[in-house]
Amino acid sequence: MTTTHDPANGIVDHGDHTHGGPGAADPHAPIENTAGEPDYFDVLQQAIRELLVEKGLISADEVRAMVETLDAHRPALGSALVARAWTDPAFKERLLADGTAAIEEFGIDNYDGTRLIVLEQTPDVHNLVVCTLCSCYPRPVLGLPPDWYKSRPYRARAVREPRALLREFGTEVPDGVTIRVHDSNANMRYLVLPMRPAGTEGMSEEELASLVTRDTMIGVTTPRLP
Numbered sequence: 001m002t003t004t005h006d007p008a009n010g011i012v013d014h015g016d017h018t019h020g021g022p023g024a025a026d027p028h029a030p031i032e033n034t035a036g037e038p039d040y041f042d043v044l045q046q047a048i049r050e051l052l053v054e055k056g057l058i059s060a061d062e063v064r065a066m067v068e069t070l071d072a073h074r075p076a077l078g079s080a081l082v083a084r085a086w087t088d089p090a091f092k093e094r095l096l097a098d099g100t101a102a103i104e105e106f107g108i109d110n111y112d113g114t115r116l117i118v119l120e121q122t123p124d125v126h127n128l129v130v131c132t133l134c135s136c137y138p139r140p141v142l143g144l145p146p147d148w149y150k151s152r153p154y155r156a157r158a159v160r161e162p163r164a165l166l167r168e169f170g171t172e173v174p175d176g177v178t179i180r181v182h183d184s185n186a187n188m189r190y191l192v193l194p195m196r197p198a199g200t201e202g203m204s205e206e207e208l209a210s211l212v213t214r215d216t217m218i219g220v221t222t223p224r225l226p
Contacts, residue, residue: 009085011173018031031192037181040183060212062170072083074142074143074214075142075143075214075217076141076209077108077140077141077142078141078142078191078212078214078217079209079210079213079217080106080205080209081095081102081103081106081108081208082193082194082208082212082216082217083143083206083208083209084106084205085195085203085206086200086208087208091105091106092193094139095118095193095195096118096120096193097137099115099116099117099118099191100114100115100116101139102118103116103141108140108141109140110140111140112139112140114136114138114140114186114187114188114189115187115189116138116140116141116189116190116191117182117188117189117190117191118190118191118192118193119180119182119190119191119192119193119219120193121193121194121195121219121222122190122195123177123195124176124177124178125177125178125179125180125220126173126177126178126179126180126219127179127180127182127190127192128158128162128165128166128179128181128182128192128218128219128220129181129182129184129192129218130149130154130155130158130159130179130181130182130183130184131149131155131158131183131184131185131191132155132156132158132183133155133185134150135149135150136184136185136189137149137184137189138184138189138190138191141191141217142191142214142217142218143214146214149218154224158181159181159183162166162181163178163179165220166179166220169215169220169221170221171220171221171222187209191217191218191220192217192219193217194212195222196208196214196223197211197223197225199225200225211223211224211225211226
């Protein structure tokens with residue numbers, strides 16, 4: 001699902017319903033970057049995992065293998081992917097046309113079987129990714145999501161007040177630039193292809209990849225030269 005933020009009145013239109021608007025209450029706290037104690041869902045998933053192992057429905061080895069798979073997928077994969085798109089126009093075209101096929105071509109194991117849609121940042125449109133229901137995230141490309149991505153304030157404010165939210169990440173989006181908020185789900189994930197910074201024409205793919213962070217591929221920040 002994709003929403004478009006109207007900076008004039010703060011309304012985010014989902015097509016079938018609307019959030020925000022003049023006078024709307026804003027009960028959401030600022031985004032926090034520090035991890036706290038394990039929450040309800042952390043405890044629940046651990047208890048379920050231990051119960052499944054105890055009942056013999058899955059094995060400890062299967063759990064370990066999945067953890068190793070998750071650990072092998074980190075934001076560096078996405079950074080290298082973006083650097084290739086910046087330097088190879090044909091690959092960029094394939095990436096934007098079919099993200100799932102392109103990451104497999106690049107050698108990234110799409111182990112969760114979800115569809116990947118790649119969103120290109122432009123001078124006129126700034127894309128931001130969220131999962132308003134839980135924490136759906138392009139794990140094959142970026143690894144595990146950060147804690148703030150899963151937090152209720154981020155999930156709520158990304159659709160209610162994306163411009164203010166981005167400002168807290170140090171990203172000022174000009175008033176004339178449209179902000180599009182893309183809501184991930186269990187079957188479809190999004191990855192942001194940031195704009196290549198000016199002055200990087202002579203940099204190698206490896207050097208370019210070092211400019212691309214996890215947050216730039218979620219859309220909360222933009223690449224910057226050192």
